Amino acid sequence: MSAKINLEKELKQRCTELERQVEYYKNIAQQTGQKRLREVEMLNSFISEQKKSEKALMDNEQRFRLIAQSTNDIFYEWDIESNKLQWLGNIDSTLGYKTGEIKHSFENWLRLIHPEDRHLLEDTFLLHKESTKPVEYSYRVRCKDGSIKYWNDNSSPIIDQEGKSKKWVGGISDITERKEAEEALIQAQRLGAIGELASGVAHYFNNSLQGILGNIELALLKDISPEVRDYLETVKKLSMEAASRISQLQRFSGKGKGQTDYKQLSLNEIIDDVVAHTRPLWKDESEKLGITIEIEKNYASKELKVDANAEDLRFVLYNLIKNSVQSMRNSGKLAFETGETETGVYVTVTDTGTGMDEKIRARFLQPFFTTKGFEQGKGLGMSTSYAIVKEHGGNINVKQTALGKGTSIEIILPYLKKKEKRPKDDFPGYKNSAKVLWVDDEEVIRDMGKALVKALGHSADVAASGEEALGLLLNNQYDLMITDVGMPNMSGWQLAEKIKGNYPEMKVAVVTGWGADVSKEEKEKYGVCYVLGKPIDMGQLEYIVEGI
Missing domain, CATH: 1.10.287 (Helix Hairpins)
Incomplete structure (x- = not known):
């Protein structure tokens, strides 16, 4: 941009000097009335050079215009006195307008700016009149369809002979993707x-x-x-x-995982299944309100397979459909599109509902956030869907949304390796009385655990810490030890590791409030047979005790 400014300045100065020389020799010819060869030759020479300089100036202008058109950047020249803007680059098509639809004036430019950012431009207008230093600032502009772009504006002044800013030339870069x-x-x-x-x-x-x-x-x-x-x-x-x-x-x-028994599933078939099961939602209930929703499917030509948990995937799609239907206050369309990317397969769910503003878009994945009131939802559907997609190694994002235009949400699932299915424990069934050691640092839970074990017809001792449990193990024989994970001084995992191999006949179960998803390798490392997530009920306890 600085090179363009310097070149234009030099060419304009040269043109001004040539114009002065041409006028000088014209005056000589008029005053003397003589057609002296020298003056005529000099006049022709200066006129020829003037035309070359003017052509170079136009070529330079055209060159920068072509550069602007071949990039995403926009260049402009702003005459402060006349308040006229001249664009180099197709600002109209960039913002979704027809050529010539945006008038070249500061006022029309200001109308394009997001209302919340216009004060920046108003302040900048005064700054441009007074400043002789480059100015850089960023702001949002609104496209014709209502969508938002982020622009970075960098401009420099053209200084007149009095040292004041006469014009400003600048370059605008689209920084939407970066933002x-x-x-x-x-x-x-x-x-x-x-x-x-x-x-x-x-x-x-x-x-x-x-x-x-x-x-x-x-x-x-x-x-x-x-x-x-x-x-x-x-x-x-x-x-x-x-x-x-x-x-x-x-x-x-991310502390508690869902089912990990992934299977090869047809993405299109899963969508068809969920659409069919949600028919009462998007058809029956909607038509009672006088709303007709058209279902549109644009599936990839080839069958798309994903490694996923079917119930989890259905849950995510159900929540997307439910949110879309509830956002459609008038008749409209609910569209499903599937396809492939370099990293996996995608499904895009698009509705013609109310759309989201920037504040809602920023919060729609947060737990307990809802725009429908807690009568219709608890605000956990999308946050849980987000967690499920992340567990599958994928991503979920708002592809496009605008108030009154609807919303398009995209889910991308990678090509996952099929995970090993965990073998289920095959218990022979324990019919005799078992002896259980229950370890927990909270007295209420210890007493409750002991009472539950006795209610099932077995006996139990309790310990308030890992150290106390080790003492009881030295003098007693147990069939099962149930220990809390989060305890002071010695955690349940540390306790299990200390006794690993010393009591081969005793099974070990750990209970945790953080979620029960633990890998097979980690269980083997600590010698743990069962991992239970709180709260456990009597049915789970009975299953474990009778399985030892």
Whole structure:
């Protein structure tokens, strides 16, 4: 840009000098009335050189115009006095307008700027009149279709003989992709922080739910009235629902994983299946409200296979369809497109609903965020879907959205290697009385665990720490040790590692509020047979005790 400024300045100065010389020799010819050969030759020479300089100036202008058209950048010249803008580069098509639709003036330029950024341009207008130094700033512009682009504007002044800014020339670069990448990184960091917080909250809630659920099950074993039993069954049901919500939070945070028994699935068939099962949502319920939703499928010509958990994938697609349908207040279209990229396969779900503004777009993957009120949703559908897609090694993002224009969400799933399916334990069934050691640093859970084991017809001792458990193991023989993972001084994993190999007849189970997804290798490392996520119910406990 500085090279263009210097070259134009030099050419214009040369043209001005030539014009002065031409006028000088014209005056001589007029004053003397003589057609002296020398003056005529000099006049012709200067006129010829003037034309060459003017042509060079036009060629230079054309060259920079072609450069601007061959790149994504836009160059401009702004005359402060006349307030006229001259563009080099197709600003009209860049913003989705027809050629000539954008008038070249500062006022029309200002109308293109995002309303929240216009004050920057108004301040810059005053700065350009007073400053003689280069100016750089960034702002958002609105395209004709309502979408947003980010521009970086870098301009320099042309100084007149009095040292004042006469004109400004500048270059505009489209930095939309860079801005979106920065925002995606910030969003990922924000989601990561929320995930860590959610994981910690989930852990403590699970510990509390373990005590609540365990004591409810003990109470249900008593001789109680039908009315009280109904109350307790209701509380038990609500406790299990709360545990399910917490499990979703753990999946969002990455601390609790879902099913890992991935199978080769047809992506198109999964979509067809979910669309068929959600027919009451997008057809029956919508038509009751006078809304007709057309389903459109644009599948890849070849069959697309993915390694995935079918139920997880159905859950994600169900949430996308549900959100799309609820956003469509008028009749419209719900479209599904599948295809391949270099890294995997994709499915894009596009609706003609209300769309999202920038604030909603930034938060739609956060847990407990909902625009529909908690009567219609708890705000966990998309955050859990995000976690599921991440577990599959994929990505989910808003491909396109605009208020009143609808939303397009894309899911990309990589070509995954088929994972080894975990073998299920085949228990012969333990019919005799077993002796259990329950280790937990919380007294409420220790007492509850002991009572549950006794209710199943077995005996139990309890220990408040890993050290106390080691002492009991020296003097007693146990068939099963159940230990909490998170304990002070010695964790459940450390306890299991210390006793590994010393008690070959005893099975070890660890219980954790962080989620029960532990690899087979990690279980073998610590000599652990079972990993249970809190809260555990009597059915799970019975299954383990009778399986030793």
